Amino acid sequence: MLNILRPIEILKEIEKERNDKFYIAGSGIREYLIADKIKRIRILTSFEALDIAREFMNRCEGYTMIEKEDGSIEIFSDRFVSLIFSKICPQGIISQLSKKIYTVDAVAMTLDDFIDFKPEKLINPHGGLEDINNRILRIVDGENLRQNPIGYLRGIRLMAEHELDIDPDTEIFMKEHVHWLEGIRGDEYTKELFRILDQKESSYYINLMDRHIGMLQYIFPEIEPMKNVGECKYHVVDSFTHSVYTLKVLEGVVNANGFFEDHLRTAYEEHTSKCMNSNIKRLSLIKLGAFFHDIGKPAAKFNDDKGRTRFQGHEIVGAEMLMEIGKRLGLSEEDTVTLSRYSALHMFPLVIYKNNDVSGDTLFNMFSQTEDETLDVLLIGYADIVATRKLLNPDEEMGNFKVHVEYIANNYITRYLPLKEMDKIITFEEIKKLVGEHEAMPAYEALRKSIYMGRVSLKRDKIDKFLSNISWR
Known part of the structure; x- marks a missing residue:
């Protein structure tokens, strides 16, 4: 807890000088109890959040401030825990906690009680402590969710971050009222969406959002037609099911120790850990690209002269659709183009494999087109093929295709990336x-x-x- 001690000391100084009582609520308590580390602490105060945040920053250097849509103020630092300041409602702390959507957020402590962490001192009007300890996501009041439907995604994100199970009654309620998401704007849910994708097993939660609650049709209506196409000679399931499985395979590769040789794994970790222009992790954008790699199939579907279902050009159609989705999510122009290119380029590894041609000319041509997205495309392409073949033949050995992808990746890292040094010469x-x-x-x-x-x-x-x-x- 070293990164929170100094901020807590400063908060206590301000609290005393202001003759106020500050509360720590929600995430700080939850993360203390069940997470590896505390990332952020929400502070409730009787004063204006902006005033307290500024006073805190005057006493502790290195923080950056952002004002959130709900009126709260978040400050964050590389050295210390992030703090979110909110003004407590006039009715007091119990009333404030009753406005929370989920019980795991509806808990609070005074600063003194948090430092010594005395569970018996926890303000716990809705059974949040028990739900935190039992890893359960439960609604405080359905009306709170209706007023703030972004809570749908927040709930899934809390489940993903803390491995919570959803309370059966809560799941039924959310499914029955999922229409509250209708009309939700992309820029409203982008942050929660990518925090879900940040998790190691986001495919499970993406599937839960759709199959159990029915949320995705309101967030990404483009996926609904995918459920009705895709089955053909090479696919035994619809495009949506295949896409979720592709994401699962990709996460299995990323999470596995020893899947790639050490130098390749190091290269992938360095590449995918980069922060994109939209302040999202590159790996999370790759995951979204994997999930959407076949989004163009419904529009590209046709039957050839032999009556066989074809999807020729689906990667180009998908790329155009992802340009619109990226804009809707409020991604930067550069990140939107990158997302679009994942669809446009994802067939490269398979085409080269089928042609049995990994010559220098072929790979140079590929790298000249895939450029900075090369490692991303190889990862998506590998996951796509494995997700396809394993459903056709669960016992099929995919070692040959793995070697194929590794060979291309090695050529890119050792022979193509050094070309970036040419402009310095x-x-x-x-x-x-x-x-x-x-x-x-x-x-x-x-x-x-x-x-x-x-x-x-x-x-x-x-x-x-x-x-x-x-x-x-």
Whole structure:
């Protein structure tokens, strides 16, 4: 608890000076009891949340502030626990907790009681402590959910983060009133959606959202047609079921120790842990891409002259649909394009495998198109094939395709990624001066390919010699 001691000390100072009583509510208590560490603490105060947050930041450097839509103020730091300040309602703490959607949030403690953590001092009007200890998600009052339907996603996220089971009566209630989600905006639920995808087994909760509660039709109406197409010579289930299974396979690969060789696993961990422009984890965007990789199939479906169902071009149709979904979610333009490219490019690994062609020319052509999404596409492509084949033949050995994907990934990491260093050795403008403006782009591409193929080393004298040689033209 080292990262929370100093913030608590400062809060106690402010509390005393203001002659107020601060409460810690919800997440801080829940995480103390059942999580590995406390990530954020919600502070309830009689004063304006913004005033207390500013006063706190004046005494503790390194925090950044954001104002949330509900009027609360969140401050976060690399050094200390995040704090969320809210103003307590005039009726007092019991009334405040009664406004919570779930019992696991409807608990509170004073600062002093939290430091010593005395469970008997917990303010627990709705049985939240018992539900936390028993890992149960239960509704406080259905009216609270109606007023804030984002609580549907929050509930699933709490289940995913803390491995909660849903109370049967709560599940029935949520399913019966799921229409409350109608009209919900993408930017309203994006944060909760990606926090669900951040979890190791998000496929389970995505499936629960649809099969048990019926939420996904309001969040992603595009998935409903997927439930009616997809079965063909290569698929024994509909596209939606296949997509959920693809996500499950992908998470199995990511979560498994020893699935990839150490250097590949390290490369994947570094790549997928990056934070995207929209302040989401790259791995979570990859997961969303895996779930949506076949979203274009309903629109692309046709029967050939032999009466066989085909989905030719579904990856391009899907890419166009994902551009719209990315915008709806409020993702940055760059992240939206990346999500779209997951659909557009996911067939590459399978096509190359079927053609039995992993030549230098073929892989260079692939990498020139997949670029920074190469490792992502390989992961999605692998999960897609395994999810397809394992349902056709559960005993089929997928080792050959795994080796195929690893070989491509190795080539990308060891031969294509180093090309990023080329611009540090010679710029495009310098190439223009050496070969002329009209020949610059062909020369640039020829140089990149020659370096990739091992015919030219990444040294300036070797590059100059190559560019001066007419044979590249």
